[in-house]
Amino acid sequence: QVQLVQSGAEVKRPGASVTLSCKSSGYTFNDYYLHWVRLAPGQGLEWMGIITPSNGIARFAQKFQGRVSMTRDTSTSTIYMDLTNLKSEDTAVYYCARGPIFDYWGQGSLITVSS
Amino acid sequence: EIVLTQSPDFQSVTPKDKVTITCRASQSIANSLHWYQQKPDQSPKLLIKYASQSFSGVPSRFSGSGSGTDFTLTINGLEAEDAATYYCYQSSGLPYTFGQGTKLEIK
Numbered sequence: 001q002v003q004l005v006q007s008g009a010e011v012k013r014p015g016a017s018v019t020l021s022c023k024s025s026g027y028t029f030n031d032y033y034l035h036w037v038r039l040a041p042g043q044g045l046e047w048m049g050i051i052t053p054s055n056g057i058a059r060f061a062q063k064f065q066g067r068v069s070m071t072r073d074t075s076t077s078t079i080y081m082d083l084t085n086l087k088s089e090d091t092a093v094y095y096c097a098r099g100p101i102f103d104y105w106g107q108g109s110l111i112t113v114s115s
Numbered sequence: 116e117i118v119l120t121q122s123p124d125f126q127s128v129t130p131k132d133k134v135t136i137t138c139r140a141s142q143s144i145a146n147s148l149h150w151y152q153q154k155p156d157q158s159p160k161l162l163i164k165y166a167s168q169s170f171s172g173v174p175s176r177f178s179g180s181g182s183g184t185d186f187t188l189t190i191n192g193l194e195a196e197d198a199a200t201y202y203c204y205q206s207s208g209l210p211y212t213f214g215q216g217t218k219l220e221i222k
Contacts, residue, residue, distance in 0.1 A: 035211070037159075039153075044200075044202065044213060044214070044215045044216040045151075045153070045159065045204075046213065047204075047211045047212060047213060050209075050211070059210075061210045062116075062210065095158060099206070100206045101149050101161060101165075102149065102159070102161055102204065103164075105158035105159055105160075107158060108158055
């Protein structure tokens with residue numbers, strides 16, 4: 001069965017960076033885009049970006065340009081997202097989801113940014 | 116950027132009610148509109164894909180309609196377990212975007 005398993009919760013200081021991972025299984029990794037979406041406290045779902053597993057090309061929401069990067073490791077069917085210069089507003093649950101229709105989601109990774 | 120505007124933001128409803136949530140796009144997105152349900156501390160779940168296609172395993176009381184700029188999610192015969200926040204999402208063009216969400220409270 002299709003599964004997306006994400007890395008665990010982390011607490012970070014403002015200005016720090018975080019790397020999230022999302023390991024895919026149960027389907028052909030290269031056949032589907034993968035996305036990152038976040039849910040901040042009291043806010044709605046926010047689309048962050050997309051990566052094409054077959055070639056590693058990523059596109060991001062304008063809001064995160066310059067602070068985010070997305071990579072993949074085809075040998076382990078895993079994607080990664082690096083978010084730098086963290087602010088308190090980046091406190092959120094981060095999800096990976098399989099495109100194009102988000103039929104499968106990871107369990108979420110809680111990132112808390114606090115001094 | 117395509118902006119999706121949902122209505123209402125919040126609704127208090129009674130079991131067995133018929134509930135309608137609308138999602139309006141700032142430009143035509145054909146049928147590239149999908150609906151999700153999210154409950155607290157859970158990952159979102161896909162309900163409806165491509166405006167009107169039910170996703171596997173979703174109860175038949177959930178249905179979707181619309182095309183172009185105006186879309187509707189309907190719940191016929193609301194059940195207590197449907198208390199959640201509902202989101203529309205467009206995959207028509209980058210950057211992809213979500214609506215702001217509609218929270219359903221069960222009375």
